[in-house]
Amino acid sequence: MKLYHYCLSGHAHRAALFLSVAALPHELIEIDLAAGAHRQPEFLALNIFGEVPVLDDDGIIIADSLAILVYAARKIGPSHWLPNDPVVEAKIQRWLSVAAGKIAYGVCAARLITVFDAPFDADEVIERAHATLAAMEQTLEDQRWIAGTNEPSIADIALYSYVERAPEGNVSLYGYPRIRGWLRQIEGLPGFLPFQRTRAGLEA
Numbered sequence: 001m002k003l004y005h006y007c008l009s010g011h012a013h014r015a016a017l018f019l020s021v022a023a024l025p026h027e028l029i030e031i032d033l034a035a036g037a038h039r040q041p042e043f044l045a046l047n048i049f050g051e052v053p054v055l056d057d058d059g060i061i062i063a064d065s066l067a068i069l070v071y072a073a074r075k076i077g078p079s080h081w082l083p084n085d086p087v088v089e090a091k092i093q094r095w096l097s098v099a100a101g102k103i104a105y106g107v108c109a110a111r112l113i114t115v116f117d118a119p120f121d122a123d124e125v126i127e128r129a130h131a132t133l134a135a136m137e138q139t140l141e142d143q144r145w146i147a148g149t150n151e152p153s154i155a156d157i158a159l160y161s162y163v164e165r166a167p168e169g170n171v172s173l174y175g176y177p178r179i180r181g182w183l184r185q186i187e188g189l190p191g192f193l194p195f196q197r198t199r200a201g202l203e204a
């Protein structure tokens with residue numbers, strides 16, 4: 001498998017992290033977003049939206065980080081990452097939706113301001129980030145993993161990268177002890193792959 005990747009992208013990181021913890025052999029191919037490599041025709045042929053990550057599994061092309069998590073989880077066969085039980089799968093999907101929505105427009109957007117000079121309203125996205133973190137903190141009160149599973153699922157992987165780097169976007173994790181514990185649990189998984197740090201925001 002080849003994963004088209006960019007080292008500062010949390011979307012790309014969540015895909016790379018899952019391939020790593022699921023022990024799926026793969027090669028990382030860096031797409032230099034700063035140099036516009038994602039707007040070249042060869043890359044647009046892989047993903048019409050011109051975004052990383054994209055997975056190439058021997059000619060099967062899967063674009064979108066969450067689609068990659070689902071594909072890779074199904075590829076390894078039945079496992080705790082994405083069980084077949086409809087109720088459990090729906091609970092996991094609910095948090096994948098949070099990763100695609102509230103996280104993208106919250107902690108991720110806040111980091112885009114400080115790391116990539118994105119022209120967003122910092123107060124608005126930081127407030128949204130804290131609302132999502134507060135809901136996650138409350139959810140983790142009586143469960144170890146975010147979707148209520150006994151073992152980690154792809155929902156935990158999907159949420160990890162941008163939540164862990166939230167301070168780079170001036171979103172402190174100080175008030176969220178359960179989230180910090182949950183992050184450390186993910187970091188303790190065999191095959192864990194760290195997300196590159198940037199000196200920005202509260203990490204500057």
Ligand SMILES: N[C@@H](CCC(=O)N[C@@H](CS)C(=O)NCC(=O)O)C(=O)O
Pocket residue numbers: 008009010011012033038050051052053063064065066
């Ligand atoms: N929904 C996509 C979003 C991916 C995404 O936003 N990737 C960003 C990097 S974090 C990107 O490639 N941006 C390039 C651009 O928009 O010019 C996914 O989950 O993979």
